[in-house]
Amino acid sequence: MRKFVTVINCMDGRVQKPVIGYLSAKFSADFVDMITEPGPNKILAENKDHTIIQSIKRRIKISVDNHKSKHIAIVGHYDCAGNPVDEKIHIQQIREAIKVIQSWDLDVNVIGLWINQDWQVEEVRPSHSGKLFSKN
Template sequence: MPDRFATMFTCIDGRIQQPLNEWVRKHLDVEYLDTITEPGPEAVLAGTGERCLEVLLEKVQVSQRAHGSATLVIAAHSDCAGNPVSVDEHRDQLRQSLARVAGRLPNTRILAVHADRCGEQCWDPELVAEVPPAATGVRPAA
């Protein structure tokens, strides 16, 4: 039986929503997705101040408390208007985001995924890095 909920922290760009939803449901075997959106979420999580980070993580914790979500997916895409940087920088920011939030969300599996340019349709998202529950370091995707 699939887990019921996962939480996603993703870009506001509507083009990434459906491909990301499909990827998460397929790869994580979940039914429902609680979604938190920000322009350039990986840059926000990697570089925002402590108070703003606490506010964002409280949203994740609402999903955890209310729906039992034990997985957080942080998603980025290449042609992001809110974070117009290179693919390598998106990936670096995703890894920084994971490292920054891992210790603040105990017992949470955290994945970073990246989709190529969206254009008319996003390419399939790919796993960049993952932090298993209760881990202290970021593990690159295999």
Template sequence: MRYRFGTALNCIDGRTQIPVTEWLKAHYQLDYIDLITEPGMDRVLSHGPAYEVARLRENTIVSLTAHTSQVIAVVGHFDCSANPVSKCQHFKDIATSTQVVRSWGLPVQVIGLWVDEYGRIEVVCT
């Protein structure tokens, strides 16, 4: 049996892992989600440093190569210790981060997600 995978570029914050995984499985009919985590993922992807972005790109390629992921989600969330900015700024960072990931030229859909204080997912960009 062949399993369907997705990849989440998410913060390390444990409050976001289950909501993002469940949402991606439900909305993209996936079996598993590869989690690539970094404190303040939306800040790192949108503002660097470049060597961190390059490392995240390499990790994402491992996920796509090993599991043929169908979608990449870039995630930001409320109350982020590593990116303590307004919701509006998070949305800008998520949108910029999504463009950064798209610039890698990977053959998958890239989306931006926001996790609110109740664990609800909001699509920022598709």
């Protein structure tokens, strides 16, 4: 059986390859189901646009139910046109977005990723850890 993971990523083409490479390696995945929106970490963190959030949730459920994905990543990135805020705000939004996704009780592992100015992937630590990123 082929292994899938799921990512809620920005539509920005610059972040697709680094995220796919990172998740494929981290979870030994054969495929990465890509759900894209401009600035998805903001959309989920603010939890206001219920139409888009329901669309994201529906697509995640397809990945989880049909492809048996057990891991979901939410991504924020440097120089995001859909969410032009500084890195600290992105990290806060990623952490909030993780909580929103976890509240859906999908029985999956949820992680946050930050794509820095060098287009490298950094895993966002939970807010209680005191550090922004884990070592890759």
